[in-house]
Amino acid sequence: MFEIFRNEKIFHECEIQSLRREKNQVKEVMSGLECGIVLSKFNEVVQNDRLEFFVREKSEKKS
Known part of the structure; x- marks a missing residue:
């Protein structure tokens, strides 16, 4: 996953x-x-956009 900052x-x-x-x-x-x-369902990246990548992890709920 990643976020595009503009x-x-x-x-x-x-x-x-x-x-x-x-x-x-x-x-x-x-x-x-x-x-x-190649981005999934997005092709509007322009000069000076910043991409920040990260891993989204699922965590178990503690009872």
Whole structure:
């Protein structure tokens, strides 16, 4: 999952459909390396947008 920030505000939240590094589909890319991203149901990223990636984990409720 990730959030797209535009003008310092959350503009959209979506999932990654595909992640590529050097024409190969990959599951992760190390920090500082270039990659290509296909977004799920969103294609309006513009220059100066900021993408923040995170993992959403489910937690068990404590009784």
